[in-house]
Amino acid sequence: MNDLFGPRPCASILFPLPLPEAFDYAVPEGMALQPGDHVLAPLGGRHVHGVVWALKEEADGERKLKPVEEVIGGPRLAEGTRRFVDWSAGYLVEPPGVILRQVLRSSSALKPSPVETVYRLGQTRPDRLTPAREAVIAAAGRKPMSAADLARAAGVSGSVVKGLADLGVLVVEEREVDPPFEAPDPYREGVELNEIQRQAAAILRRLVAAGGFQAALIDGVTGSGKTEVYFEAVAELLRREPQAQILVLLPEIALTQSVMDRFEARFGARPALWHSDIGQKERRRVWREVATGRARIVAGARSALFLPFTGLRAIIVDEEHDPTFKQDEGLTYHARDLAVARGKLEGALVVLASATPSLESLVNAEAGRYVHIRLPGRAGLAELPEIATLDLREFPPERGNWLSEPLVREMAEVFARGEQTLLYLNRRGFAPLVLCRACGHKMKSPDTERWLVEHRYTGRLVCHTTGFSMPKPRACPECGAEDSLTGVGPGVERVAEEARTRFPDAVVEVFSSDTAQGPDAVRDLVQRMERGEIDILVGTQIAAKGHNFPRLTLVGVVDADLGLAGGDLRAGERTYQMLVQAAGRAGRADRPGKAILQTHQPEHEALQALVAGDRAAFLDAERMMREHLRLPPYGRLAALVLSGPDPERLEETARGIAAAAPLAEGVEVFGPADAPLAVIRGRWRKRFLVQADRKVDVSAYMRAWMARVKIPAAIRASVDIEPYSFL
Numbered sequence: 001m002n003d004l005f006g007p008r009p010c011a012s013i014l015f016p017l018p019l020p021e022a023f024d025y026a027v028p029e030g031m032a033l034q035p036g037d038h039v040l041a042p043l044g045g046r047h048v049h050g051v052v053w054a055l056k057e058e059a060d061g062e063r064k065l066k067p068v069e070e071v072i073g074g075p076r077l078a079e080g081t082r083r084f085v086d087w088s089a090g091y092l093v094e095p096p097g098v099i100l101r102q103v104l105r106s107s108s109a110l111k112p113s114p115v116e117t118v119y120r121l122g123q124t125r126p127d128r129l130t131p132a133r134e135a136v137i138a139a140a141g142r143k144p145m146s147a148a149d150l151a152r153a154a155g156v157s158g159s160v161v162k163g164l165a166d167l168g169v170l171v172v173e174e175r176e177v178d179p180p181f182e183a184p185d186p187y188r189e190g191v192e193l194n195e196i197q198r199q200a201a202a203i204l205r206r207l208v209a210a211g212g213f214q215a216a217l218i219d220g221v222t223g224s225g226k227t228e229v230y231f232e233a234v235a236e237l238l239r240r241e242p243q244a245q246i247l248v249l250l251p252e253i254a255l256t257q258s259v260m261d262r263f264e265a266r267f268g269a270r271p272a273l274w275h276s277d278i279g280q281k282e283r284r285r286v287w288r289e290v291a292t293g294r295a296r297i298v299a300g301a302r303s304a305l306f307l308p309f310t311g312l313r314a315i316i317v318d319e320e321h322d323p324t325f326k327q328d329e330g331l332t333y334h335a336r337d338l339a340v341a342r343g344k345l346e347g348a349l350v351v352l353a354s355a356t357p358s359l360e361s362l363v364n365a366e367a368g369r370y371v372h373i374r375l376p377g378r379a380g381l382a383e384l385p386e387i388a389t390l391d392l393r394e395f396p397p398e399r400g401n402w403l404s405e406p407l408v409r410e411m412a413e414v415f416a417r418g419e420q421t422l423l424y425l426n427r428r429g430f431a432p433l434v435l436c437r438a439c440g441h442k443m444k445s446p447d448t449e450r451w452l453v454e455h456r457y458t459g460r461l462v463c464h465t466t467g468f469s470m471p472k473p474r475a476c477p478e479c480g481a482e483d484s485l486t487g488v489g490p491g492v493e494r495v496a497e498e499a500r501t502r503f504p505d506a507v508v509e510v511f512s513s514d515t516a517q518g519p520d521a522v523r524d525l526v527q528r529m530e531r532g533e534i535d536i537l538v539g540t541q542i543a544a545k546g547h548n549f550p551r552l553t554l555v556g557v558v559d560a561d562l563g564l565a566g567g568d569l570r571a572g573e574r575t576y577q578m579l580v581q582a583a584g585r586a587g588r589a590d591r592p593g594k595a596i597l598q599t600h601q602p603e604h605e606a607l608q609a610l611v612a613g614d615r616a617a618f619l620d621a622e623r624m625m626r627e628h629l630r631l632p633p634y635g636r637l638a639a640l641v642l643s644g645p646d647p648e649r650l651e652e653t654a655r656g657i658a659a660a661a662p663l664a665e666g667v668e669v670f671g672p673a674d675a676p677l678a679v680i681r682g683r684w685r686k687r688f689l690v691q692a693d694r695k696v697d698v699s700a701y702m703r704a705w706m707a708r709v710k711i712p713a714a715i716r717a718s719v720d721i722e723p724y725s726f727l
């Protein structure tokens with residue numbers, strides 16, 4: 001027994017719950033604990049899974065601490081992972097348990113993999129061979145199988161299998177149901193790099209050799225071979241440190257398949273894959289293999305950043321500029337920013353790669369905080385595509401059409417040569433607005449008051465913000481007129497319809513998150529495109545980034561103006577990046593490519609810069625604007641969004657919160673204002689925007705502010721550090 005008044009061991013346990021901090025528990029005698037251990041401890045009358053966050057001695061027995069109940073076992077959370085949880089909690093202004101919940105994504109992964117018994121063909125052969133026995137021997141020779149599978153494969157009864165096992169012809173083995181991932185082989189040959197790629201790879205190899213944290217930006221035009229270059233860093237790392245773990249973050253599940261294939265071709269093994277759709281069994285397997293340090297290369301979506309690595313040595317953020325790295329809902333974070341932070345904490349190399357780096361990363365590179373690696377030309381024979389604007393004021397499409405004549409003519413030539421066209425329009429569905437021809441009523445989402453988008457394939461009207469959907473009504477809900485509801489404006493489905501009408505002999509497909517649901521559908525579309533089985537692909541941004549379609553030589557941007565007018569601070573940058581990426585799909589192999597941008601304002605500076613291939617001109621203008629307005633990366637932003645069911649109560653709470661905002665030098669607080677999306681699913685919303693000088697720690701400011709206010713239970717307050725969405 002512990003001496004009642006002497007010092008006694010106690011453990012702070014962090015639970016994966018939105019609690020303000022870790023709680024202390026007594027460590028019962030005979031229980032050996034270490035930080036990172038998984039335990040069960042009593043909490044609110046239940047036994048809850050938590051993680052030992054710290055161990056200490058309690059000076060006296062004054063506090064009556066409850067004891068830790070049980071050690072669950074399983075791979076201990078490594079120190080780097082724990083420090084990352086603490087750091088992210090502080091930075092994102094969230095309770096640490098909320099971040100821990102991101103980390104503990106599979107509780108069944110704590111147990112070792114279940115094992116199964118399999119039968120393998122041994123060396124001995126039976127004295128007497130029957131046809132049944134021969135069938136079993138043939139089947140077992142292909143691969144080890146369970147008794148039931150073997151009997152089924154051989155078309156015999158289980159007793160034949162059993163008999164052969166008794167004779168020692170079949171050898172019984174235990175095997176993990178969740179097998180480990182194959183180890184990558186860093187000694188295989190990659191493609192032969194060109195001179196510039198070799199220099200870039202040499203810089204990365206030096207960074208790997210130096211060890212520790214470093215960030216590098218690979219800033220290379222589309223098709224310059226950034227992937228091949230970062231492969232060299234991965235290979236070098238694995239040659240030096242075979243136990244190293246490497247994380248590759250990808251913006252889009254649509255891209256994972258081809259990147260996985262390329263990893264396999266280069267390293268002879270597929271990386272472990274992590275994203276929200278992988279399914280429970282695979283989730284358990286990846287989590288366990290990462291936590292035990294056995295998985296070497298992990299490719300994944302942004303949430304892979306929270307995996308429990310034990311020896312993370314490199315993080316690669318491919319297409320680092322991509323807005324999907326920012327999670328806007330629930331736990332809001334930017335995976336690129338957190339990747340750099342995790343790299344620092346773990347002492348790992350961080351490689352950011354993009355043809356259109358974010359202004360944030362470029363400024364970091366120019367200031368010398370990141371190593372700047374440039375690849376100014378395309379690999380091999382490919383040239384960058386020619387980019388031209390097509391003035392829609394001069395060549396307006398016919399009424400109800402969206403493709404202008406000169407673009408259609410180019411498409412016809414491309415089709416005649418057996419090459420492919422990508423028509424890019426970042427609008428899902430058939431039409432972005434549905435209105436009544438009789439009374440002018442616009443169909444709006446009951447959730448958000450936003451326009452409903454018509455989807456013709458499903459016959460439904462959909463709210464793209466909340467996912468609300470309804471069948472398209474026959475009669476106008478306002479005036480009752482029948483068959484008067486009409487879709488206005490184009491979405492990808494409508495453009496595809498037009499392309500089919502124009503080119504009846506061509507195979508036309510739509511590539512958007514609606515038509516490519518799930519990895520298999522995406523893979524299928526990508527492969528058909530790669531094999532040249534599709535002539536015209538009409539796609540949203542998911543079709544426009546990262547892919548390598550060798551026969552794609554024409555990219556038509558249906559509406560290059562879309563997004564330029566958007567109100568948020570990154571609208572210009574984002575449009576520019578999307579157009580460069582879309583155009584960058586053309587002419588990636590030996591045939592030259594061309595991109596045609598349909599626009600009403602060819603004089604716009606972003607479009608002019610694109611046509612002239614003058615990125616510096618565009619960036620300079622963008623930089624001046626941001627600097628002048630003290631916007632990121634020249635200033636810092638944080639948002640606070642309040643939501644609640646009762647608008648008056650919300651208003652009152654918002655006023656109280658506004659009054660509690662601390663005064664600080666270099667910090668301005670704007671709001672509360674009605675959010676542009678003032679109501680979502682019956683909850684009213686108000687926003688604050690905090691703008692601060694670059695040197696201000698906005699997270700600390702927000703923590704101080706939140707510590708001063710008491711928020712009623714019905715109202716939700718969420719802090720967004722460096723917001724990308726202003727809705």
Ligand SMILES: Nc1ncnc2c1ncn2[C@@H]1O[C@H](COP(=O)(O)OP(=O)(O)OP(=O)(O)O)[C@@H](O)[C@H]1O
Pocket residue numbers: 191192193194197220221222223224225226227228229354355379380545546547548584588
């Ligand atoms: N040195 C090389 N020799 C031959 N082919 C190469 C070489 N480097 C790259 N390639 C090929 O060129 C194509 C483009 O390379 P990769 O996908 O790595 O470019 P990227 O810079 O990542 O492009 P993007 O930014 O547009 O996605 C690929 O098919 C790749 O295999």
Ligand SMILES: [Zn+2]
Pocket residue numbers: 436437438439440441476477478479480481484
């Ligand atoms: Zn009407």
